[in-house]
Amino acid sequence: MSKATDNVLSIRNLSIDYATQEGSLKALRNVDLDIPKGQIVGVVGESGCGKSTLISSIIQLMANNAKTTSGTVFFEGEDLLTMSPTKLKSLRGQRMSIVFQDPMSTLNPVLTIGKQMVDIQYRDKRSKSQKRQRSADMLAQVGIPDPASRLNQYPHEFSGGMQQRISIAMALQAQPALLIADEPTTALDATLEVQIIDMLKELQSSIGCSILFISHHLGVIAELCNQVVVMYAGEIVEQGPVSRVFKSPKHPYTQKLLECDPASIAKKTRNLPTIEGEIPNLSDLPAGCIFTSRCHKKTAQCEELKPKRHAVTQGATEKHFVTCHLESL
Amino acid sequence: MSQLLEVNNLRVQFRVKSSMASWLQKSESPFIDAVRDVSFKIKEGETFTLVGESGSGKSTLANAVVGLLPTASGSINFMGDDVTQMPDKQLMAYRKQISMMWQNPTGSLSPRMQVGDAITEPYKIHNLSDRDKQQEAKRLLNLVGLSARFQDRYPHQLSGGQARRVGVARALALNPKLIVADEPTAGLDVSVQGEILNLLNRLQDDLGVSLFVITHNLNIVRHISDRTAIMYLGRFVEEGPTDDIFVNPHHPYTLALLSANPEVTNVGALERIALKGEVPSLMHRPSGCEFHTRCPFAQELCATVAPVGIDFGFEYSATCHYPR
Structure with a gap:
């Protein structure tokens, strides 16, 4: 299986349901996603589109009422869905790690940074001073000045941007193969956002890991990622190289999303574009395409038939896929 | 101006x-x-x-x-x-x-209060008992583009955007x-x-x-x-x-x-x-x-x-x- 060696993560036909009082809620449906080695893949989509469910299934820390109904999640050639809990535990934090949105609630406020950074190396057989040295080196890599003495400080003694850089340092300390970043820049302002993005790019190339980057800031995705995945209501509607997807979006949802970005509207307006309508109820799915109710280009067949995934570019090395009837014509 | x-x-x-x-x-x-x-x-x-x-x-x-x-x-x-x-x-x-729209829309609404009560609470605080609360709640929800059905909802039943709208409605209550x-x-x-x-x-x-x-x-x-x-x-x-x-x-x-x-x-x-x-x-x-x-x-x-x-x-x- 050569596929598994090219891709750090390879998800096929993944569907996840949540059991709720109103019946089963189909949070993810038939998701196919590859994260190639050394690439940064961005995921965009509105809240409730299944981004968090996707993450929880990759790290296999799912809610109690979640049920995987179909699919495989291959990580470095092994299926995470059939893996033993012990094996999974040894992967988490070691081969894959995660950076969350809010650094303040990621870091423990009553322990020093140094203590926390050494603690998470518990699997390592090295001496404590060696571990400490490693942590200091990692802090230096994320641009924290005077790292050795700052290890003795508590989280509140750092600014928001520094805290986020510390969480990134902690996540990358074990040199994982995959870093999952869940909206790591949402809580930061523009100048710090750019700092974090530049730093992630640098670290990614020096460590050689892959990054799954979740965000709803389109500009950040455009700047950081190689590939982008657009999700809507639990399905992937479009995916491909960032330059291609953002330059010539094929799915009506992607097109609308890009139109709505206030940054892309050059002229000052008091009436910003929006996407009409609401996300469909995931426990009572429409028969046809999931985006039909809000689509400005819908035809009769969209209401009845589920669209299939089509390659937009035939034969190109970098594939651009879209799930829409209009593209199959 | x-x-x-x-x-x-x-x-x-x-x-x-x-x-x-x-x-x-x-x-x-x-x-x-x-x-x-x-x-x-x-x-x-x-x-x-x-x-x-x-x-x-x-x-x-x-x-x-x-x-x-x-x-x-x-x-x-x-x-x-x-x-x-x-x-x-x-x-x-x-x-x-002068009224305030808070940063966290769901967090700024009491989880035990229905939307209708939350947006008419300013009347209670400022002793404006002469207003018809039902009527006012309808008017305010209408102003922010929500239907009157939302009166009976609790904050956890709202999406982020809806909670924001409720926040706007409450801010508008006292003109x-x-x-x-x-x-x-x-x-x-x-x-x-x-x-x-x-x-x-x-x-x-x-x-x-x-x-x-x-x-x-x-x-x-x-x-x-x-x-x-x-x-x-x-x-x-x-x-x-x-x-x-x-x-x-x-x-x-x-x-x-x-x-x-x-x-x-x-x-x-x-x-x-x-x-x-x-x-x-x-x-x-x-x-x-x-x-x-x-x-x-x-x-x-x-x-x-x-x-x-x-x-x-x-x-x-x-x-x-x-x-x-």
């Missing part, structure tokens, strides 16, 4: 040490200035936006303006009366004319002259963000209410605001008409903020200016110009002498020795 709010040299302090500790450590003041010497005006029917990084004092300034925080010095004039000198009774009347909106679109998707901003714009056109919007999203500022102020370490570094600031920013910090804005298309993007170093602590403010530690254009003078505001006319000013 007549003047609605005028803030002069406002200073808000927080105590960070006991008097004893500061006396023992000699000379160190037990206070930090979260907002220092801030002056601005908001006209009737105008939108004023405040931009700055987290920790720069935006929310503190908003809370002080609404009268929720004591001020150390300076004045806040609302239609001719100084809010900082008001006795409690008058302050209550003042708060009827205020000024709405203070703290990060009105934080955490919303671009489409829902557009809906909320359109709603605020429409209400302003229909009702003539003034808006004081706090945000760190520069992309939306351009579309909604008439005037903008950029805040750094509790001070305004630049203030002026929004259009002018976006076309020709004078302060290096504004320039850095605008150039750092990641965009999908690179059309019209400025050459990126990287800021070095970290945001200084409020406990140890840098000497001279407080931005000189991170400023790419800083010169000797900046480290020693604090710059004064330069007036470019048209109510446009920047605080810098070497404005761009």
Whole structure:
């Protein structure tokens, strides 16, 4: 299986349901996603589109009422869905790690940074001073000045941007193969956002890991990622190289999303574009395409038939896929 | 347009040490200035936006303006009366004319209160018992584009965008002259963000209410605001008409903020200016110009002498020795 060696993560036909009082809620449906080695893949989509469910299934820390109904999640050639809990535990934090949105609630406020950074190396057989040295080196890599003495400080003694850089340092300390970043820049302002993005790019190339980057800031995705995945209501509607997807979006949802970005509207307006309508109820799915109710280009067949995934570019090395009837014509 | 709010040299302090500790450590003041010497005006029917990084004092300034925080010095004039000198009774009347939209929409609604009760609660607080609450709730929900069915919902049954709308409805209950909106679109998707901003714009056109919007999203500022102020370490570094600031920013910090804005298309993007170093602590403010530690254009003078505001006319000013 050569596929598994090219891709750090390879998800096929993944569907996840949540059991709720109103019946089963189909949070993810038939998701196919590859994260190639050394690439940064961005995921965009509105809240409730299944981004968090996707993450929880990759790290296999799912809610109690979640049920995987179909699919495989291959990580470095092994299926995470059939893996033993012990094996999974040894992967988490070691081969894959995660950076969350809010650094303040990621870091423990009553322990020093140094203590926390050494603690998470518990699997390592090295001496404590060696571990400490490693942590200091990692802090230096994320641009924290005077790292050795700052290890003795508590989280509140750092600014928001520094805290986020510390969480990134902690996540990358074990040199994982995959870093999952869940909206790591949402809580930061523009100048710090750019700092974090530049730093992630640098670290990614020096460590050689892959990054799954979740965000709803389109500009950040455009700047950081190689590939982008657009999700809507639990399905992937479009995916491909960032330059291609953002330059010539094929799915009506992607097109609308890009139109709505206030940054892309050059002229000052008091009436910003929006996407009409609401996300469909995931426990009572429409028969046809999931985006039909809000689509400005819908035809009769969209209401009845589920669209299939089509390659937009035939034969190109970098594939651009879209799930829409209009593209199959 | 007549003047609605005028803030002069406002200073808000927080105590960070006991008097004893500061006396023992000699000379160190037990206070930090979260907002220092801030002056601005908001006209009737105008939108004023405040931009700055987290920790720069935006929310503190908003809370002080609404009268929720004591001020150390300076004045806040609302239609001719100084809010900082008001006795409690008058302050209550003042708060009827000014309302707040909080940063966390679901968190600012009581989880045990139905939407209808939440948005008519201001009537109860201000003893306006003559109003028909059912009728008012319907009217307010209608104003923000929600159906009357929402009256019976609880906050956990609302989506982020709906909770924002409820926040707007509650802010509108007493027909205020000024709405203070703290990060009105934080955490919303671009489409829902557009809906909320359109709603605020429409209400302003229909009702003539003034808006004081706090945000760190520069992309939306351009579309909604008439005037903008950029805040750094509790001070305004630049203030002026929004259009002018976006076309020709004078302060290096504004320039850095605008150039750092990641965009999908690179059309019209400025050459990126990287800021070095970290945001200084409020406990140890840098000497001279407080931005000189991170400023790419800083010169000797900046480290020693604090710059004064330069007036470019048209109510446009920047605080810098070497404005761009």
